[in-house]
Amino acid sequence: MKTRPAIINRTRRPAHRAGFTLLEVLITVAVLMVGLLAMSSTSVVVNSLRRSASDRARAHAAVQAISQDLLSVARASSEDPALWAGEILAAYGPDGSPGNELPITGLDPWEGSDHIATVTIITDETTTDGELGCNLGMPRDLDGDGLASNSDVTNNASLLPAIVDVRWRHAGGEFEIRQAVYLLRF
Amino acid sequence: MQPGPSSSHRAHQGGFTLIEVVIAFTVMTIILLATSSVLRRETRGIAELQNIGHSEKVMEGAFNRIFRTIQFARGFTPETTLSSTLNASETGQIALGSITGFPDHGGLVVDRGEATEEAINYEAHATVGTGVLTLDRGAEGTQSRGHNAGSSVIWSGLAYPIANQTDPDPSEYDGTTDDLRGDIYFIGKGLGLSYQVPVDPAHTGSYLEGSEPRWGAQVSGGEVTGAYGAVVYVPSVEITEADRQFDLNEDGDEDDTFYLGRVALQSWSTDPGDSLRVNLTPSIILQEKGAYGSDMDADGFEDPMFLWSPDQARLRLRFFVLTGTVNGHEVVRRFENIIHLSNGSAE
Numbered sequence: 187m188k189t190r191p192a193i194i195n196r197t198r199r200p201a202h203r204a205g206f207t208l209l210e211v212l213i214t215v216a217v218l219m220v221g222l223l224a225m226s227s228t229s230v231v232v233n234s235l236r237r238s239a240s241d242r243a244r245a246h247a248a249v250q251a252i253s254q255d256l257l258s259v260a261r262a263s264s265e266d267p268a269l270w271a272g273e274i275l276a277a278y279g280p281d282g283s284p285g286n287e288l289p290i291t292g293l294d295p296w297e298g299s300d301h302i303a304t305v306t307i308i309t310d311e312t313t314t315d316g317e318l319g320c321n322l323g324m325p326r327d328l329d330g331d332g333l334a335s336n337s338d339v340t341n342n343a344s345l346l347p348a349i350v351d352v353r354w355r356h357a358g359g360e361f362e363i364r365q366a367v368y369l370l371r372f
Numbered sequence: 373m374q375p376g377p378s379s380s381h382r383a384h385q386g387g388f389t390l391i392e393v394v395i396a397f398t399v400m401t402i403i404l405l406a407t408s409s410v411l412r413r414e415t416r417g418i419a420e421l422q423n424i425g426h427s428e429k430v431m432e433g434a435f436n437r438i439f440r441t442i443q444f445a446r447g448f449t450p451e452t453t454l455s456s457t458l459n460a461s462e463t464g465q466i467a468l469g470s471i472t473g474f475p476d477h478g479g480l481v482v483d484r485g486e487a488t489e490e491a492i493n494y495e496a497h498a499t500v501g502t503g504v505l506t507l508d509r510g511a512e513g514t515q516s517r518g519h520n521a522g523s524s525v526i527w528s529g530l531a532y533p534i535a536n537q538t539d540p541d542p543s544e545y546d547g548t549t550d551d552l553r554g555d556i557y558f559i560g561k562g563l564g565l566s567y568q569v570p571v572d573p574a575h576t577g578s579y580l581e582g583s584e585p586r587w588g589a590q591v592s593g594g595e596v597t598g599a600y601g602a603v604v605y606v607p608s609v610e611i612t613e614a615d616r617q618f619d620l621n622e623d624g625d626e627d628d629t630f631y632l633g634r635v636a637l638q639s640w641s642t643d644p645g646d647s648l649r650v651n652l653t654p655s656i657i658l659q660e661k662g663a664y665g666s667d668m669d670a671d672g673f674e675d676p677m678f679l680w681s682p683d684q685a686r687l688r689l690r691f692f693v694l695t696g697t698v699n700g701h702e703v704v705r706r707f708e709n710i711i712h713l714s715n716g717s718a719e
Contacts, residue, residue: 218403221407222406222407222410225407225410225411225414226410226413226414228414228418229413229414229417229418229421232417232418232421233417233421236421236424236425239425239428240425240428243428243432247432247435247707247708247709250439250709250710251552251708251709251710252552252710254686254709254710254711254712255552255553255686255710255712257712257714258681258684258685258686258710258712259553259684261684261685261712261716262683262684277553283553283554284552284553284554288552291706292706
């Protein structure tokens with residue numbers, strides 16, 4: 187009957203009792219940490235998505251509110267053709283009150299900008315859609331004289347196209363909504 | 373005697389000692405507890421965020437529904453006078469100069485801005501004469517008082533800008549609110565707007581009667597000529613900051629009481645049974661009890677829910693909504709929009 191050489195026992199026993207190496211432990215801990223971090227980041231991602239949807243809804247509401255307010259201003263402005271456009275510009279023109287640049291509560295402006303919403307009221311019949319970057323059907327007749335040649339219809343407009351532009355920033359991205367509004371003199 | 377195979381095998385397969393097993397179990401338990409805690413927190417956090425998202429969707433839907441309902445409406449400014457003296461003890465009927473635009477049940481403010489100001493709730497329009505019936509006198513913390521014929525009466529839902537917007541005397545207005553085009557001095561509480569829309573009950577294909585719109589509203593039996601509608605706030609649940617341990621209106625204390633209520637479409641016709649109320653939101657909209665239209669976000673401005681500018685046919689909507697909680701903190705969000713009523717204001 188053969189017996190096992192003692193040397194085998196001496197070499198194999200330490201191998202059996204070695205347990206985990208430092209590398210194995212580190213890998214296991216790292217995998218666990220990655221898993222836990224992934225789980226904990228889920229709500230961060232969900233919150234970011236919710237905030238993104240919430241910001242977009244807020245931006246849409248702002249566009250709608252400003253567009254509807256423009257219609258209200260147009261309605262309340264003088265019926266006199268010589269005054270109508272001027273009164274609208276006194277509210278939403280660049281020198282008006284509140285002016286053509288507006289902050290919107292709850293939204294962050296684009297990098298380098300201090301406002302969210304911009305209102306552009308078109309008083310130049312000769313402006314083109316290409317120049318405006320918006321499909322308004324320009325150039326067009328705005329003062330009812332049958333021509334689209336007047337470069338400033340402020341004193342006799344019967345129709346004023348306006349562009350409401352809302353730009354906001356979220357999670358490193360920059361977003362924009364543009365809407366055209368047509369203001370009619372009653 | 374040589375060692376047997378079994379004792380050699382046991383030595384080689386020593387297994388785990390008790391201490392190793394205990395340590396392993398302890399570590400595994402800690403990891404499992406940490407994992408389940410993270411999972412629980414994540415699940416709760418995601419559910420909370422979904423609740424907030426849902427509330428936001430509900431409000432978007434409500435705004436869209438209000439917009440679709442009243443964009444072609446003409447709005448009313450329900451103001452009138454008492455057509456006879458009103459005694460302090462009267463609880464049966466008030467005779468009014470007009471009930472045009474006054475909902476079939478709701479509230480009035482008599483002598484607004486005077487020392488004798490009184491809020492009165494009523495349950496129906498009078499069936500004989502012009503007035504309202506079944507009175508709850510001295511509502512909203514006011515006192516029941518006598519009022520002379522000719523005293524001013526406004527619908528308690530109404531809030532509108534005063535004519536003098538340049539440095540008015542404090543007695544001329546109830547509050548100042550921030551707005552897109554600057555601050556506005558206004559009177560009223562801002563709980564709703566009453567309106568009529570063009571209707572075609574006979575399905576003629578035209579909303580005109582001659583050259584004028586055929587005015588009415590959608591009531592329980594369909595469109596009815598001469599009926600009225602109102603978008604109104606309906607309080608339903610009373611909550612306190614103390615109970616919720618949260619300063620809902622950010623005014624620095626936790627001792628205010630609020631209503632949680634809903635926005636509803638209410639409509640009525642001359643037939644008392646022909647009345648309809650459709651809820652547009654669940655009860656998630658906050659208003660301070662006894663101080664409707666008060667400042668809800670500590671910005672120094674009052675926040676009426678409905679601000680009606682008749683000359684501009686402009687209705688501003690502003691709601692503060694309890695959207696939910698995140699990590700145990702209440703989340704109150706402001707929702708705001710403007711609607712231009714394309715048929716203007718009723719004369």
